[in-house]
Amino acid sequence: MAVIAPRETNHVVEGYAQLAPFYDRFTAGYDYATFTAALETLARDHGLRGWRLLDIACGTGKSFVPFLARGYEVTALDISPEMVAAAWAKPETRAARLLVADMRELPDLGRFDLITCLDDSLNYLLEDAELVAALTGMRRSLAAQGLVVFDCNSATTYRTAFRSEFVREQDGLFFAWRGGGSAEGGLASATIDIFARGEDGWNRHRSDHVQRHFTRAAIERALAAAGLELVAVRGQSPGGRLDTTADEGRHTKLVYLARRAQFQHSDLRGGACT
Numbered sequence: 001m002a003v004i005a006p007r008e009t010n011h012v013v014e015g016y017a018q019l020a021p022f023y024d025r026f027t028a029g030y031d032y033a034t035f036t037a038a039l040e041t042l043a044r045d046h047g048l049r050g051w052r053l054l055d056i057a058c059g060t061g062k063s064f065v066p067f068l069a070r071g072y073e074v075t076a077l078d079i080s081p082e083m084v085a086a087a088w089a090k091p092e093t094r095a096a097r098l099l100v101a102d103m104r105e106l107p108d109l110g111r112f113d114l115i116t117c118l119d120d121s122l123n124y125l126l127e128d129a130e131l132v133a134a135l136t137g138m139r140r141s142l143a144a145q146g147l148v149v150f151d152c153n154s155a156t157t158y159r160t161a162f163r164s165e166f167v168r169e170q171d172g173l174f175f176a177w178r179g180g181g182s183a184e185g186g187l188a189s190a191t192i193d194i195f196a197r198g199e200d201g202w203n204r205h206r207s208d209h210v211q212r213h214f215t216r217a218a219i220e221r222a223l224a225a226a227g228l229e230l231v232a233v234r235g236q237s238p239g240g241r242l243d244t245t246a247d248e249g250r251h252t253k254l255v256y257l258a259r260r261a262q263f264q265h266s267d268l269r270g271g272a273c274t
Contacts, residue, residue: 011208012124013080019192020082022173022194023086025171026170026192026194027062028170032062035240039118040067042234042242042255046259047145047259048146048147050145050146051071051072051073052112052114052143053067053112054109054112054114054116054141055074055075056077056106056121056134057121058077058084058098059078059119060090061076061093063116063119064076072114075097075110077100077109078100079102084098103117105133105137108141111146114146114148116148117134120151122150122152123152123213126212128218128221131222135223135258136225139226147258148256148258152253154213154251155215156251157252162179162188164177165177174195175195178190181213184213185212185213185215187210191207192209219256227261228258228261229261235254237251237252
């Protein structure tokens, strides 16, 4: 496991330092095998041919393990040392190359046929310039015919699930979620309190999260500024199902597929979206 130090400790690093030991249990209901298979099918339908994967914001490895099982050569990174350490501790991830790095300052790790950035990770970037920086790094890391696929939370998610309050028990842990949000295109915050029984009784761990809702228009502007063109958008529903339509008012996330722009950066006109 290699570490490329982020430029600063930020809200993402701090939030996931607390959540990392419990993340896999918090996300126990996520069907990554089904979801990543749908993403791979989408990419193959739009020209993906190779088997070199870069998984950005890989967390504890749940997003790239299915790709390893399907024969991909995987490089994966996350800004959180604790999340990468949790990934490294799993026997099923040992075939991957793992790094701690900041997606806003993506190092040169080679060229990849497929780049993934999943689980609303881009929503943790709070400024347009940060989004453009991350996407620009992805474009530089693409092979000639490579594709980028990522998801972002929809307006519906920030109006409903993100700003909700609930308590859930999972394998002896209690997760208490308290969320709040703002208008479309604004910031949303949530606190996850984890209650875990220890030798001295119950212990509380607090994980704070701040995200920004990026509208589809904002995503398309950032893609163009980064030298990428949009080739497909899909609506994601619970269970990892992808719909051919993409409706911010109905789907929980939008999934974007992009490639290198076919024009020089000064002549970007955007690609057709199918």
